Each structure stands twice: as C-alpha cells, then as structure tokens.
Amino acid sequence: MSIKVGIYGYGNLGRGVECAVKLNGDMELVGVFTRRDPLNVKTLFNTPVYSADNVLDFENKIDVLVICGGSATDLPKQTPNLSKYFNCVDSFDTHAKIPEHFDNVDKICKDNGTVTLISAGWDPGMFSLNRLYASSVLANGSLYTFWGKGVSQGHSDAIRRIKGVKDAKQYTIPVESALERVRNGENPELSTREKHLRECFVVLEDGADANAIENEIKTMPNYFADYDTTVHFISQEELDKNHAGIPHGGFVICSGNTGVNGENKHVIEYSLKLDSNPEFTASVIVAYARAVSRLASEKSFGCKTVFDVAPKYLSQLSDEEMRKNLL
Amino acid sequence: MSIKVGIYGYGNLGRGVECAVKLNGDMELVGVFTRRDPLNVKTLFNTPVYSADNVLDFENKIDVLVICGGSATDLPKQTPNLSKYFNCVDSFDTHAKIPEHFDNVDKICKDNGTVTLISAGWDPGMFSLNRLYASSVLANGSLYTFWGKGVSQGHSDAIRRIKGVKDAKQYTIPVESALERVRNGENPELSTREKHLRECFVVLEDGADANAIENEIKTMPNYFADYDTTVHFISQEELDKNHAGIPHGGFVICSGNTGVNGENKHVIEYSLKLDSNPEFTASVIVAYARAVSRLASEKSFGCKTVFDVAPKYLSQLSDEEMRKNLL
Numbered sequence: 001m002s003i004k005v006g007i008y009g010y011g012n013l014g015r016g017v018e019c020a021v022k023l024n025g026d027m028e029l030v031g032v033f034t035r036r037d038p039l040n041v042k043t044l045f046n047t048p049v050y051s052a053d054n055v056l057d058f059e060n061k062i063d064v065l066v067i068c069g070g071s072a073t074d075l076p077k078q079t080p081n082l083s084k085y086f087n088c089v090d091s092f093d094t095h096a097k098i099p100e101h102f103d104n105v106d107k108i109c110k111d112n113g114t115v116t117l118i119s120a121g122w123d124p125g126m127f128s129l130n131r132l133y134a135s136s137v138l139a140n141g142s143l144y145t146f147w148g149k150g151v152s153q154g155h156s157d158a159i160r161r162i163k164g165v166k167d168a169k170q171y172t173i174p175v176e177s178a179l180e181r182v183r184n185g186e187n188p189e190l191s192t193r194e195k196h197l198r199e200c201f202v203v204l205e206d207g208a209d210a211n212a213i214e215n216e217i218k219t220m221p222n223y224f225a226d227y228d229t230t231v232h233f234i235s236q237e238e239l240d241k242n243h244a245g246i247p248h249g250g251f252v253i254c255s256g257n258t259g260v261n262g263e264n265k266h267v268i269e270y271s272l273k274l275d276s277n278p279e280f281t282a283s284v285i286v287a288y289a290r291a292v293s294r295l296a297s298e299k300s301f302g303c304k305t306v307f308d309v310a311p312k313y314l315s316q317l318s319d320e321e322m323r324k325n326l327l
Numbered sequence: 328m329s330i331k332v333g334i335y336g337y338g339n340l341g342r343g344v345e346c347a348v349k350l351n352g353d354m355e356l357v358g359v360f361t362r363r364d365p366l367n368v369k370t371l372f373n374t375p376v377y378s379a380d381n382v383l384d385f386e387n388k389i390d391v392l393v394i395c396g397g398s399a400t401d402l403p404k405q406t407p408n409l410s411k412y413f414n415c416v417d418s419f420d421t422h423a424k425i426p427e428h429f430d431n432v433d434k435i436c437k438d439n440g441t442v443t444l445i446s447a448g449w450d451p452g453m454f455s456l457n458r459l460y461a462s463s464v465l466a467n468g469s470l471y472t473f474w475g476k477g478v479s480q481g482h483s484d485a486i487r488r489i490k491g492v493k494d495a496k497q498y499t500i501p502v503e504s505a506l507e508r509v510r511n512g513e514n515p516e517l518s519t520r521e522k523h524l525r526e527c528f529v530v531l532e533d534g535a536d537a538n539a540i541e542n543e544i545k546t547m548p549n550y551f552a553d554y555d556t557t558v559h560f561i562s563q564e565e566l567d568k569n570h571a572g573i574p575h576g577g578f579v580i581c582s583g584n585t586g587v588n589g590e591n592k593h594v595i596e597y598s599l600k601l602d603s604n605p606e607f608t609a610s611v612i613v614a615y616a617r618a619v620s621r622l623a624s625e626k627s628f629g630c631k632t633v634f635d636v637a638p639k640y641l642s643q644l645s646d647e648e649m650r651k652n653l654l
Contacts, residue, residue, distance in 0.1 A: 019585055023466040044587050098654050099647065124654045126460065126595075129638055131653045133453065136614045136641035137607075139350040183600075258346055258610055260371050264602035266610075268453075273510075275591035280464075283585055283593075287463040307649050311456055312634040314463035320426065322634050326462070327425050327446055327455045 003027045003293045005286075006058060008082065009068035010034045010041055010049075012246070013091065016282025017066050018044050024286060026316050030062050059085050063296070064289040066090075076101060079116060083108045083303075087296045088116040089289050091281055093124055098305075106303035115296040117304040120288040121281040122272055123147070127252050129306050130270040134254035138266060141256030142187040146174035146195060150248025150277060158223045159200055162216055164208030167236060169243040173197040174251065185255040185265040198229040201243050203236045248277035287314040330354045330620045332613075333385060335409065336395035337361045337368055337376075339573070340418065343609025344393050345371050351613060353643050357389050386412050390623070391616040393417075403428060406443060410435045410630075414623045415443040416616050418608055420451055425632075433630035442623040444631040447615040448608040449599055450474070450577065456633050457579040457597040465583030465593060469514040473501035473522060477575025477604060485550045486527055489543055491535030494563060496570040500524040501578065512582040512592040525556040528570050530563045575604035614641040 005021050007014045010032045021027045022045060031048040034041050038049040050058075055065075065086040069078050071094045079090045083105055092101050098119055105116050119125065127145060135143055152172045159168035178195050181188045188194075200217055204210060214231045217224055249272040258264050274280040288306070291313035295304065315322055332348050334341045337359045348354045349372060358375040361368050365376040377385075382392075392413040396405050398421045406417045410432055419428050425446055432443050446452065454472060462470055479499045486495035505522050508515045515521075527544055531537060541558045545551055576599040585591050601607040615633070618640035622631065642649055 016585070019587060020466070023585070095654070099651055102650055119654055126464070128654045129460070130597075132638050132642055132649060133456070135653070136617075136638075136643075137453070137610045139347070139610070139613075139643075258343065258350070258603060258606040260346060264606050266602060266607050267600040269596075269598045269600075270457075271596045273594040273596075275593060276585060279585040279591050280593050283464045283466070286466075290463075305650060305654055307639040307646070307654065308637050310635050310637045311459050311463075315459055315634075316463075316466075319634070322459060323429055323632060324426055326458045327422065327451045327632055327634065 003290060004030045004061060004063045005289055006030045006033060006055070006062040006065040006086070007047070007068060008033045008052065008055065008065055008078065009074070010036075010043070011068060012278035013282055013285075014066075014068040015044055016276070016279040017068060017285060018047055019279060020282045020286040023283075024290070024316065026290070027286070030058060055082070056085060062086055063293045064089060066285055066289055076104075079118060080104045080108045083114050083116040084112045085114075087114050087292050089120050089285050089292055090116070090118050091121040091125075091285060092119045093121060095124065098124065102303050102305065109302045113299070113301050115292050115301055115304060117288050117292050117306075117309070119305055120285045122274070122284060123250065125281070125284050125306055126272065127250070127270070130252040130268075131254075132307055134252065134268045134270075138254055138256030138258075138268065140262075141254040141266075141268075144182045144190075144253045145250065146179060146253075147250040148172040148174050148196065148248070150250070150274070151243075151246050153246075155198065155200075155223055158220060159202060159217055162213055164205050164213050165202055166205045167203040167239055169201045169239060171199045171201075173199055179251065179253075182253045182255065183267060183269065185267050187255060192226045193228060196227060198224055198227045200229065200231045201239055202231055202233050203239050204233055245275065246277045247275050248280075249273045290314060290316070330617060331357045331388060331390045332616055333357045333360060333382070333389040333392045333413070334374070334395060335360045335379065335382065335392055335405065336401070337363075337370070338395060339605035340609055340612075341393075341395040342371055343603070343606040344395060344612060345374055346606060347609045347613040350610075351617070351643065353617070354613070357385060382409070383412060389413055390620045391416060393612055393616055403431070406445060407431045407435045410441050410443040411439045412441075414441050414619050416447050416612050416619055417443070417445050418448040418452075418612060419446045420448060422451065425451065429630050429632065436629045440626070440628050442619050442628055442631060444615050444619050444633075444636070446632055447612045449601070449611060452608070452611050452633055453599065454577070454579050454597070457595075458581075459634055461579065461581035461595045461597075465581055465585075465595065467589075468581040468583030468595075471509045471517075471580045472577065473506060473580075474577040475499040475501050475523065475575065477577070477601070478570075478573050480573075482525065482527075482550055485547060486529060486544055489540055491532050491540050492529055493532045494530040494566055496528045496566060498526045498528075500526055506578065506580075509580045509582065510594060510596065512594050514582060519553045520555060523554060525551055525554045527556065527558045528566055529558055529560050530566050531560055572602065573604045574602050575607075576600045617641060617643070
C-alpha cells in the first residue's frame with residue numbers, strides 16, 4: 001500500500017516535493033492544493049490541482065499532507081489548522097520560534113489523533129541532527145555551523161527592496177580560513193564577520209546611483225552591516241545567465257577531545273553541496289513524510305521533530321535489509 | 328539519578344569507555360570486569376576492578392554494561408550471555424555476521440526483559456547512520472564509504488605474523504582522486520584498488536630477507552593483493568616514535584540528483600578525523616549507553632541498533648533544550 005501524499009502550497013518547495021515523491025516508489029501523489037485559481041496552476045508531472053479551500057474533502061484520502069508555505073506568516077497558521085485533520089510535515093525554519101510552533105502543533109495533534117513533523121529540511125533538519133549526534137558523542141565538543149556557498153533568498157529580497165535596484169542575488173560564503181581553523185580542532189571563537197562573507201550581484205534601474213546603493217547595502221543593519229560584503233553591478237542578462245540557480249549548502253563541524261588528559265582530538269564534519277536548495281529540502285521532507293505515515297499507524301500522536309524519529313522510519317528498506325546492507 | 332555503567336573487558340576500548348564516562352556528568356562507573364586477575368589491573372581513574380566471574384553479583388547495581396570484547400570470538404558469546412542479566416552495549420563490527428548476532432541477542436533480550444544495542448561505534452555506527460539518512464533522502468543516490476587515513480589493526484597483525492617481521496603498522500589511505508570524483512558527483516564505479524592504498528611500516532628481525540617479506544606482504548590474499556601497497560622498512564625506535572598512535576577516520580559520501588529530469592546534483596558528505604580510534608568508538612558507545620538506559624526504563628525490550636534509536640535518546644539535554652538550542 002503506497003503512502004498517499006498531498007502538497008499544500010505550490011511554489012519552489014511544492015514543485016520539489018512533487019519531484020521527490022516521483023523518486024520514491026512507495027509513495028503516490030494525491031494532489032496539489034493551491035490558494036491560486038487551480039485552473040492557472042500547471043504541475044510538473046500532471047498531478048491534479050485543487051483549491052486549498054477544498055482540502056478537507058480529502059481528509060480520508062491523504063496519509064500525509066506536506067505543507068509548503070512560508071515560515072513568516074503561512075506555517076504558524078497552516079500547520080496547526082491542517083494538523084486537526086491531517087498528518088503533516090512542514091519545513092518551519094524560524095529557529096527562534098520553533099519552541100512556540102512545536103507547542104501549538106503538539107496540542108492540536110494530541111487532541112485530534114494526528115502526527116505532524118515540523119522543521120524538516122537541512123537547517124533545521126539534517127544539520128540539526130548532526131549537531132545533536134556530534135555533541136552527544138563528543139560531550140565536551142565545540143559545535144560550528146557554516147552556511148554556503150549559497151543563495152540567501154532573504155538577503156536577495158532585502159537588496160531588491162532598495163530604491164533603484166531592479167534585481168539582485170546574494171550569496172552567503174563561509175570564510176575558508178575560519179573553516180580550516182575549525183577543521184584543525186583549534187576551537188576558535190569566531191565573530192559573525194569572521195565566519196561568513198556576503199557577495200551581491202545587483203542589476204540597477206536606469207539612472208540609479210551605484211555608489212549610494214552599494215553603501216546602502218553594505219550598511220544595512222542585521223542583513224549586511226556585520227559582514228564583509230562585496231557588491232557587483234551587472235546586467236539583467238548576466239544575472240539571468242549566471243545566477244539563475246538556487247544552490248546552497250554548508251558545514252556542521254564538531255571537534256572535541258578524549259583521553260585521560262584530553263590528549264586525543266577528534267573532528268566530525270558533515271557537509272552539503274546542493275544544486276537546488278528547495279529540491280533538497282523537499283527530498284528531506286519526503287523521507288520524513290514516510291516516517292510520519294508510520295508513526296501515525298503506530299498511533300504515536302503529537303508533534304515531532306527530526307530528533308524524535310528513529311532513523312529506520314525514513315527508509316524504504318525493511319529492518320533486516322537495513323541491518324544487512326547499511327549497518 | 329545518574330546512569331550506572333559497568334565495563335566488561337579492559338583493553339584499549341574499555342579504557343576509552345572509562346575516559347568517556349568521565350566526560351558525561353549524568354553517568355557513573357560502577358566497575359571494570361576483567362578475565363585477568365583483578366589485582367593486576369590498574370584503571371585510569373581508579374575505577375574498581377572485579378573479576379568477570381563475579382559480574383552477576385552486580386545484576387541490580389548496573390544500569391548498562393558496556394561489553395568491550397573482540398568481535399571475532401568474544402562478543403558472539405558474551406553479548407547474548409550477559410544480555411540475560413544486563414542491558415548492554417557492544418561494538419560488534421563483523422558486518423557480515425550482524426544479522427545473526429542481532430537475532431541471537433534479540434531473542435535473549437525479549438525473553439529476559441533487557442535492552443541491548445549492538446554494533447555501536449563509527450563503522451558500524453555513525454557511518455551506518457549516515458548511509459541510512461543519506462540514502463533515504465536521496466532516493467536515487469550513490470553511496471560511497473572510504474576509510475582512513477588510519478591504522479588497521481587486522482592488517483598490522485597480518486604483517487606481524489610473517490616470519491622475520493618483528494613489528495609492523497599498516498595504514499589504510501583513501502585514494503584522493505577517487506574521493507574527488509565521488510565529491511564531484513561523478514558516481515564512478517570504483518574497484519577495491521581504486522578506492523584505498525595500503526602503506527606498511529615494518530621492523531625486521533635481524534637477518535630477515537626484506538625483499539622476500541615485501542613480496543609476501545604485497546601478494547597476501549584478501550589483505551593486500553587487491554591493493555596498491557607500499558612497504559617501508561624502519562627501525563623499532565622509528566616505529567615507536569612515529570607510529571605509536573591509533574588514528575583513524577574516513578568518509579561517507581552520497582550523491583544523487585533531483586528535478587524533473589535529474590538536472591540538479593546534491594552531495595552529502597560525512598567525515599571523521601580521529602586521533603584515537605578506540606576512544607572515539609568508546610564515546611559513541613557511551614552516548615548509546617544513555618539511550619539504552621532510557622529505552623530500558625520505557626520497557627522497549629529487545630536488541631537495537633543505531634537505526635532503531637531516536638536521536639534525542641543520545642543527548643543529556645531535555646527535549647525542550649534540544650529544540651531550542653540544536654534544531
């Protein structure tokens with residue numbers, strides 16, 4: 001019996017989920033649910049499109065609903081609401097608000113007999129797992145997370161909001177020398193500026209003042225002021241040709257010592273190099289959708305995170321196959 | 328209430344467990360159990376030493392017994408026997424015999440109401456976890472495991488058994504160009520020879536025939552014949568000075584594609600760089616000892632592997648702290 005998956009919200013992430021489900025033979029797509037007019041939404045694999053207003057008609061036809069809304073305003077409402085009726089997965093990534101989101105969703109799930117896993121993806125998600133495993137194994141270890149090289153949607157948007165900017169793309173880049181110090185187990189204390197660079201590719205409106213805009217970017221509080229930022233002005237053609245992708249990635253590194261006097265050093269490193277941030281995020285979500293369907297059939301109701309899910313629940317393999325082939 | 332840990336077997340791994348428990352504030356050591364005369368065993372931190380014959384006197388005084396025997400002959404007997412009375416962790420690492428070992432231990436644990444986790448360490452262990460997570464997320468991914476640079480005890484022993492060899496140390500080294508091809512997502516098919524090199528440092532007995540021994544090493548079936556092997560003859564002083572450590576490590580890399588036509592490539596890489604193979608293995612074991620004590624208090628009896636254990640069971644942090652600080 002294949003796992004019946006619904007996609008709620010159809011942007012980059014929703015399309016990524018549609019692609020990822022196609023790669024998993026034990027799953028099938030029931031439909032895409034959109035707030036737009038369904039007639040105007042064309043899916044990648046001819047998955048049927050329905051209005052989000054009609055999602056409750058599918059209460060008994062969907063095993064897991066993947067909610068592909070944004071973390072700022074969509075998910076804090078959508079995930080609790082939909083968890084009344086469906087087992088869900090979301091990719092809520094506002095780290096500071098995860099505890100609140102968890103509590104909201106947990107209550108709904110327990111009241112309604114559903115399972116919802118929040119914050120699936122790579123950070124939060126696979127990076128979180130690696131932070132937990134590494135710091136549990138190296139009890140005195142120092143943990144570092146670096147992001148990039150990759151496109152930050154939020155920072156690109158911030159530049160695009162500047163008057164005189166026609167289009168822009170921002171790359172977050174880990175500082176190679178900082179990475180090397182961490183890999184060497186030096187346990188450095190690193191400031192924000194020492195960890196990441198920001199590189200911006202900006203298309204100006206006709207007649208815009210390049211110097212003023214460069215200054216406005218570099219001094220923008222929270223987004224750029226605490227970083228070494230470089231700004232390149234390029235044409236729209238160049239931006240479209242060379243910066244159309246949404247790659248990302250990064251590193252979780254933990255170093256710690258063991259021995260009678262801490263004489264032996266150990267470095268654990270996990271890294272991702274992703275051509276498409278949303279498609280990889282979607283791939284993680286889909287693996288956790290499998291876990292959610294299994295947890296629901298075990299009646300393990302409530303809100304879950306990646307920390308709560310035994311790894312075996314993610315795999316299509318049987319326990320025996322896993323032990324034989326992967327252990 | 329701290330977790331009471333016993334150590335059964337006191338070689339390099341047992342000493343590593345003793346060190347690791349000291350780093351974990353929620354654990355305490357009850358004792359070391361040895362097959363040698365306890366009077367002749369001196370522990371690193373004055374942990375009491377008892378005869379292995381008396382371990383059953385501690386049936387109600389130990390929450391988790393860490394079994395530090397060898398995989399070839401000790402663990403296949405010790406782990407089932409001791410699982411009748413104790414919750415246990417072992418580091419059974421004969422990959423081909425894991426299914427059989429699991430079945431033996433599982434029956435004993437279920438009959439006796441105990442929890443035993445087998446095959447903790449880094450491979451099997453952390454590497455297995457990464458193989459499972461990566462291949463679950465990238466459903467069409469290609470998985471690669473490389474070991475080293477590090478000392479292989481088995482290969483060092485094989486050289487030492489050659490007539491005319493006084494002492495020896497063997498390093499397993501991943502082939503850098505193969506690693507690079509895998510990291511680039513080329514999904515190469517790699518032969519044994521293309522993945523790893525073997526480098527041997529050998530001390531000869533007086534009058535031994537160096538050429539004959541070099542040839543015997545390089546042509547030894549299973550151990551060296553399928554690899555590019557280099558042999559260095561050095562003095563005992565040099566071996567003791569430069570090759571006394573037991574470092575190890577390695578890489579698990581998975582690359583796969585997503586998108587409508589597989590147009591986007593993703594590479595997941597997990598690596599370890601370990602100054603002390605047994606001390607890191609011990610650190611993993613101790614984190615899983617915590618998990619075992621929790622699973623036992625939940626009466627989740629049976630044999631477990633790292634695949635069966637939700638990550639949160641490994642951490643000293645509460646669920647709330649984990650979600651706040653690590654997710």
